[in-house]
Amino acid sequence: MERTIYRTIKATPAAWGVAVLLAAFIAAAGLSVLTIEHHGHIITGMNNQIVWGLPHVFAIFLIVAASGVLNVASISSVFGKKAYKPMARFSALLAITVLLGGLAILVLDLGRPDRLIVAMTKYNFTSIFAWNMILYNGFFAIAGIYLAVQMTQGLSHRVHKAAGVAAFAWRLILTTGTGSIFGWLVARPAYDAAIMAPLFIAMSFALGLALFILVTLLLFRLDGRIFGDKLMKRLGSLLGVFAAAVLYFTAVQHLTALYAEEHAGVERFILRDGGIYTTLFWLVQVVLGGLVPMALVFLRPSRGSTILASFLVILGGLAQIYVIVIGGQAYPLQIFPGYEVLEGFNEGVINSYAPTIYELALGLGGVALALLAAGLGAKILRVLPTNLSDANYPD
C-alpha cells in the first residue's frame, strides 16, 4: 500500500470556470440580501403565517449536512477504517465550509442581520437556539483543530483518535441541537417530538455523505485525479444504509403521530391531503430520495449508481426539510379544539407559501459559498490526496 500524498488542487481553466459560476451565485445572494434589507421581508414569500421559508430550508440542509460530512473523517479515526483515512482531511475542511454556508443564510435572513453582535453577546440559556450558536462556534473550533491535527506531522495516533472522538461527539450533540429546534416546539403539532433529534442525526449521516461524495468527485474531476470504482461502490452502499436509517426514523415519526388522535389532523395533511407537501413527502422524499437510491446501490452497485444515489439523497433531503419546515407551518395551529372557525383571518386554515426569487437566490448563494470556500481551501491547503485509486486498498 502506497503512502498517501496530499497536494493542493491546480487552478485549471475548468476550476476557474466553476469558481466564477459559484461567485456569481454568491453575488446574486448578496444582491438579494441587500434588496430584502432595503424593502423588508415584505418582498419575500414569507409572511406572518409562514415565518420561516426557503432560506431556512437551505440553511438547515447545510447545517445538518455539515456534521454528516465530518463523519467520513470520524469513520477513519474513531472507527479505524483505513480506506477512509485519505479523505479525512477534506472531510473536516468541507464540514467547516458547509456549516459556514448554512449559517450565512440563517444570519442574512434575520430581520436585523446588522445585530449579529447581539446574538453573539447576549445569550438566553433556556433557548435551544442560543445553545446552537455555541454548538456552531464550537464545531468550527473542534473541526478546525481536528484538521490541524491531521495535517501536523509526527503526532501520535492517540492525539488523532482523541481529536476524532471529540469531533464525533460534538457533531452528534450539534445535530441533536438542530433537531431540537423543532423537537422542542410544543405549540405546533407537526413538531413537538423527541424523535426530531435522532431523525436529524440520521438525515445528517445521509446528506453529509452524499454531499461529500459529490464535492470530492467534482474536485477530483477538475484536477484530473483518480477516484476508484471500488471505493465509490463502498461509499454507495454506506449511503444506502444511511438512506434506510432516514426512512426508518421517518416511518417511526409518522406512525407514532398517527396513533394519537390529537396529531391525526396534521398527519392526514402531510401524508394524504397536503397537495404539494404530500407529493414532496411520498414522491421526492420517500421514493426518489430513499427507495430509489437504496435500490441503486444495493441491487446494481456501480460508480454511476453511487453518483446518482448521492444526487437523489440530496434531493430527497431538501424535500424532507421543506416538508418539515414549511409543511409544519402550513398546517394551522389548533387553538380552539372542537370548534370550527367561521370568521377570523387565517384562523384554522392551511397557510400558503410561494417562495420568491430572493429566497431562492439567498439559499443557493449559501450553497455556493460552502462549495467555493471548500474549493479555495483545497487550493490553499494540502487536504486532498493525489489519488483515491482502488490500487491503494487491496481490502
Next chain:
Amino acid sequence: MTNRAEMTRRDILKSGAAVATLTLAPGVTLMTFGGSEANAAKADAGKRWGLLIDANKCDANCSDCVTACKTENGWGNDGGEHSSPETESAWIRKVTLRDKNTGRQVSAPVMCQHCESPPCVDVCPTGASMQRVDGIVLVDKHICIGCRYCMMACPFKARSFVHSDVPEQSVNAPRGKGVVESCTLCVHRVDKGRIPACVEACEASGNSAILFGDLKDPDSPISKALKQYPSIALRADLELNPGVRYQNL
C-alpha cells in the same frame, strides 16, 4: 433635575440591578438599590395583570377592540405595494367559532395571552422576548434580531413580524421593520394607571366583554369572577397558565 453626571458610571451601566433614583429637591438625589418601595410607578411583582373575556358578551359583529388597539398602537396599515393581509401585523384579532358537535356559535378576541411560562421567552436566543415582574410579556425591540423563533413557538399566533418600514410611529408603541411585536397589554397605559385600550373600547361599545385586573389580588373583580364562574385558558393542555382567560367558550 437630577444631575446625571454625578452618578457614577457603574450606577448608570448597572441597569440589570434595580436602581431607583428619587429626586427629593433640585440637586438632591436619593438612590436606592434593589428595592421597589422607593418608587410605586415601576412594574410591581405583587401584581399580575390579566384579562377575562366573556364570549357570551362579545358581539360577533363588533370589532371595536381591534380598532382601538390599532389606533392606540399604530399597527395594521403598514401597507406598501407588496403588502398582503398575511404580512400585516395582528396584535389582536376577532374570531367567530362554531362548536362542531353542538353548532353553538361564539365570538371572542385573541391577543397575546401573557403566559406565566411563555414559550416565546423560553426560545428567544437573545432574551429580547421577556416577561415583566407583573406578568406582562413584551419584546425588547432593542435586542431583537428578527429570527422569528418566538413566532414558531407561540401557540396562539399572537406575534407578528414587521415586514416593511414604519414611518413616524405612535408615541405609545415604538415598532419597526425587521423585529417582532405583539400585544403589550397597553403597558404604556397600565404603567400610568390606565386601562388597556381594548378594555376601554369594549366597555364603550356597551358589551363589556373584557374584564381587566390584577390576578394576584383576591378581591379584584377579575379574581372574584374567575373564582365564581367557570373559565378556560386557551391551549390549557400546555399548562402555560396564561393571564388571559375566557368564559363561555
Next chain:
Amino acid sequence: MRLILAIMVLLGLSLPLHAQSGALPEVPKATGEPHPEGNEYWRKNHMVLLRHDRDLTLREGEREEIQASLQSCFDCHTVRDEAGEPVTVSDERHFCRVCHDFAAVKPDCFTCHRSTPSDNVANRLMAKPEEPNSIAAYLERLKALEASEAEASQ
C-alpha cells in the same frame, strides 16, 4: 493589512484636520433649560444614558424618574422646517442627524421610534382617579355595577 493600517492612520489624521479647518457641524439651537451636566457631558454620554433608561423603562416599567427619553429630547431639540413643522430624521437638518452624519454613525433609534415630537401626550402623566380611563375609575364602575346587580337579584 498594510493598506488597512494606512487607511486608519489617514482617518486618524483627518479628524484633527476637520477640527482645525472649522468644519465641525453646526448644532441646532435648543429651547428650554440647559442640561445641568453641560452639553459636553451629554454629547459624550447620551447613548449610555438613553440605553440605561430604555432598559429601565421597558424591562422594569420605570416611567416616572426617566430623564433620557427620545420624546423628552424632542421637547427642546426639535428642528422645524420653513413651514414650522418638525423635521423627521429623513431630513438632514434633524437634530440627531447633524452630528451623526458628520461622525458617519447611523443611530438605530428611528427604525422603531418616531423622530418628531408627538401631539399624543395623553400617557405622559400618571392617570388621575377622576379620569374615566384610569384603573381607579374603572374599578369604581365595576363595583357600582356589582352593587346594582346584587340589588337587582334581591
